[in-house]
Amino acid sequence: MALKNTQEFSPLCLQLVRTGEASGSLDIMLHNLARHHSETTLALADNLASLLEPALLIITGLIIGTLVVxxxxxxxxxxxAMSGMG
Incomplete structure (x- = not known):
């Protein structure tokens, strides 16, 4: 398999392509792989957003606090100055 030599694909990807080629259902396996990567990307984006939210809240608080001061x-x-005048 030519994909194995590139070292760019995960073992799951290689296994699904290998299984799809052997069973003649490569299109279904590639669709499953695309869905898996989409779900993984969405989960990563959700985790990143949950990490960034407190940091942005702190930064916003610091900016507003600085403006108030x-x-x-x-x-x-x-x-x-006025109490010193009288």
Whole structure:
């Protein structure tokens, strides 16, 4: 089998192609393999999204916190400056 020499395909892929060629149902086996890879990719994307969500929440919180401090700090300094005048 020429696919085995490339080292680019998983053992599952090679086995399904081998079985499909032997049984004459290569189209069905390739469809099953495509469905397997699609499910694996969707699961990986879901896992990645669940990992990124807390990180993005923390980053957003830091940005908003920085903006709030940047807005209120001059107000506090203004109060200090006015109390020093009187």
């Amino acid at each position: 940047a807005m209120y700090l001059p107000i506090f300094h203004l109060g200090d």
